[in-house]
Amino acid sequence: MQSMPEVGHVSVSAQDASLIDGLLAGNRRDLAKAITLVESTRAEHRQRARKLLEAVLPHAGCSLRIGISGVPGVGKSTFIEALGMFLIEGGHRVAVLAVDPSSSVTGGSILGDKTRMGLLWQRPEAFIRPSPASGSLGGVAEHTREAILLCEAAGYDIIIVETVGVGQSETAVAGMTDAFVLLMLPNAGDELQAIKKGIMELADLVVFNKADIDPTAAQLAATQMRSALSMLRPASAHWQPPVLTLSATKKDGLAEFWQVIETFRCALTTSGEFEARRRRQALEWMWQQIDSGLRSHFRGHPGVKSALAKLSVAVEAGTTTPAAAARHLLDLANRES
Secondary structure (H helix, E strand, O other): OOOOEEEEEEOOOHHHHHHHHHHOOOHHHHHHHHHHHHHOOHHHHHHHHHHHHHHHHHHHOOOOEEEEOOOOOHHHHHHHHHHHHHHOOOOOOOOEEEEEEEOOOOOOOOOHHHHHHHHOOOOOOOOEEEEEOOOOOOOOOOOOHHHHHHHOOOOOOOOEEEEEOOOOOOOOHHOOOEEEEEEEEEOHHEEEHHHHHHHHHHOOEEOOOOOOOOHHHHHHHOOOHHHHHHHOOOOEEOOOOOOEEEEEOOOHHHHHHHHHHHHHHHHHHHHHHHHHHHHHHHHHHHHHHHHHHHHHHHHHOOHHHHHHHHHHHHHHHOOOOOOHHHHHHHHHOOOOO
């Protein structure tokens, strides 16, 4: 019997060994195929994806991961494209993982980020991957963490994760990136107040985009934001989040933005917090996978599957409490199949 080829001491099929070779060589098509594999819900694909991730893990982790969130209409895609082009001109390779909202009715997504970032998409040094949120909370897709590792293994040294849009719950991106950037509009008004507490505490940098439209309003908003941030506990004890103004459409302020990012990275690296964040995020990812696995095991349990429909009807009819139904289903799941 022919033995399976090994990649990094992980036995994989010949097909996946070829895919990994292409990925590590920086082939964008193979990178896209690998991300599609880890996003698949098929059991055989999940097993292949686990082996693929184990094989490329030694080649990952050497990028700077930047999370971008902001209110709708703030110009996230325009900002990311302008920043990406700026970074490529500086010799970097940039991967953009953009998460599009999914319809709660049809489940579909537009996935139009390649269109919105047409100039960046055409550059061979860039990779843009739109993925549907598909009901995942936190503003990111379920497999964004895996996609980050694959992009790093493919040689991209800057990974940008764009969330679906700002909100109190859309903070998961801060738990998988090194620098969390919050984009704001100069005239946010009450929108700023609505999101202030939940997301501003996690921001490493706040940026007011479209500052060219009304420079006076932009400067005023930046001043107010600095005052607001001074009353909040920063995400890091070694970094006070600065507030910048820029115009992505005019490419004005990008150099200053990147200088702040580099200063931030240096400050956290020197203090040891950069690696501490990575370690903490890895553990959080492990527990997320455990939670996901337990939910999957619960729903697939034969006893649960046979009783779920009847108990659901009883809960809807009010003949049993949700707590009692949940307890019964959990007891069934704890029994041997």
